Amino acid sequence: MKKIQTIILLALSFAISGYAQVGINTDAPSALLEVVSSTTASAGKAFITSNSDNIETLQIQNNGYIGVGVLDPLVKLDLRSSSLAIENALGIGNTTQTATDAGAGAIRYNETVQALEYSDGTDWFRLQVNPNKAMVIAQNSYGQTYIPVWTNDIYYTIGTTIANWTSIYDRNGNFNPVTGIFKAPRDGVYSASVTAVFTDISMTAGAQYELWLRNVTLNTKLKSTVPYLSKVESMELTNVCKSLVYLTAGQELVVYVYMNWLESNVTMSTDGSLNILTIAEM
Structure with missing residues (x-):
């Protein structure tokens, strides 16, 4: 019996080696391995593989749709597996083909610039990602007091930073x-606006x-100036400064206050709704 089995195996081996083609569900394979579906349904499964837990890992349907761990692929290649949900990422490599040779719609990962690129049939274009742009809104209710400095016969504040904001x-x-x-966070134009109100101010x-x-x-500034031609006694003073500023990545922007010809200390209003800072990346 063992001799007969050996002869049969040898015969099959020679047959496969001689024809170099294997057909599953077909007597006339047209390729090295041809699998013909046993169903005529468009979404019928022509080929499947399963893992050791008998969970389907791959299927090819009659209509050419491929599902990787997906029981009902909705697109030509569907990787959105729920049963094998540990990893559903798609790895894309590089190609040295021209965009024309690759054809319109091709995607590659350009290792030199470390970015995904797509072909329009003529050129490779980098896929652009819109960054999550910076946006800041802050109020100040701290009631910070600034003590004037006496210099050249006048009292004034020396470009003092407004701090202690509430984000x-x-x-x-x-x-x-x-x-x-x-x-x-990056090079670009930023819209900045600040309103600051001071209470009980006396000025000459x-x-x-x-x-x-x-x-x-850069130690540069954009400023808004409110002049007082006559003497001010215990008044509430308001100023607004708005501007578009160009900043490079890492540059720092702060709000300063400057007053001169003061007759007393100056204190910001504790009403946070009056002291507002907004910065938006354009």
Whole structure:
């Protein structure tokens, strides 16, 4: 019996080696291995594989749809497995083909620039990703007091940083409310606006209240100035500074206040709704 089995195996081996083609459900394979489905349904399974737990890992349907761990693929290649949900990522490699040779719609991972690119049939284009842009909204109810300095026969504040903000919204964590420093996450244009109200202010004639948006890195500033031609006695003073500023990645922006010809200390209002800072990446 063993001799007969050996002869049969040898015969099959020679047959496969001689024809170099294997057919499953077909007597006339047209390729090295041809599998013909036993069903005529469009979504019928022509080929499946299962793992040792008898969970289907791969299927090819009559309509050419392929599901990797997916029982009902909805697109030509469907990897969105629920039964094998540990990893459903798709790995894409590089190609040295021209965009024309690869054809329109081809995708590659360009290892040199470390980015995905697609072909329009003529050129390779990098897939652009819109970053989660910076957005900051803060209020200040701290009631910070600034003590004037006496110099050249006048009292004034020396470009003092407005700190101790309360962060209402900070999308990416670019703002330090304690120090009042905003750090630009990337090169670009930023819209900045600040309103600051001071209470019970006394100034002599000719005084002015300046609010600055200051680039700490470059030591430059954009400012809004409110002049007072006559003497001010125990008044509430308001200033608003708005601007579009260009910052490079890592540069820091803060709010400064400057007043001169003061007759007393100056204190910010404790009403947070009056003292507002907004910074938005454009």
